Amino acid sequence: MLQKAIVLDEQAMRRALTRIAHEIIEKNKGIEDCMLVGIRTRGIYLATRLAERIQQIEGKEVSVGELDITLYRDDLTIKTINQEPVVRGTDIHKDIKDLKVILVDDVLYTGRTVRAALDALIDIGRPSSIQLAVLVDRGHRELPIRADYVGKNIPTSSSEKIVVELNELDHIDQVSIYEN
Template sequence: MSKSILDEQAVRRALTRIAHEIIERNKGIDDLILVGIKTRGIYIARRLAEKIAQIEGENVAVGDIDITLYRDDLTTKTQDDEPELKGTDITADINNKKVVLVDDVLYTGRTVRAALDAIMDIGRPSQIQLAVLIDRGHRELPIRPDFIGKNVPTSKSEVVEAKLSDVDQIDEVVITQKTSL
């Protein structure tokens, strides 16, 4: 059984609020780049960029990053392997820029840690900020988002899933119970 915690309108409002907060915190969009973490973070970053363009009247750079080979739970990677960027598309120079990493759900922090490693392999931003649609708690690493659509207290037996019309044909966030095997 799943319970909807954000519907389409709530997702839209949360992203609009995050866009305004990003502009306010950065005093505009100069030297700002949004980087979505694959997969759903990319779509959220693009939507934020559209909202920022509507507000500011100019476009903000958007890129995406694949953190697969930076994950600390990747068992096939050996210590001799150099990490490879696969599927990463950041055309803007991130050196000395403000990078806003964007993801759908923040849980343990391990995905964000991997994204930070991947970003640092590309260049050296002046600042890295984090925007998430949902912060569900249960952090294993000292990572805190700068911009949050909604805080959702959960138990570890629950799963929080952000569904986006770009890939799921619907915009909503649902909580379900983990199924035991």
């Protein structure tokens, strides 16, 4: 794959996350009864960053959880199940019943990851509402899912790929478009 363009650098990513944090606070009239839940893997780091920004803005902590959707994916087939998918576990230390849960992920594409996350979350408890925050929305939905908070809309062709790199994993903060 060939890198076509860097669409978000470190500073642009920071600004996008700060804007999302403000939007979450505004829409929910504060952060009472809210919880951020990051979808493994990069969504967890983005949720943690959002929680830090919300604390800077509001002066209050917001809970952060981790959600592993591996066993809820609809692309697990007999062939892939025989390869034993790696389940890293869900880490939500709080009862989500009656909370406003904000799911956090890096890229919204077909909507299938979010559908799996909704299934996994409902198996844990019944929140009062579920919202979705994504760093990048690239379009091409296969399911009727939309994000409540979007860092950047990046229309792509189906031959392109969005790559999100985070300092915690990749030692750099940037979002790039690659083409086959």
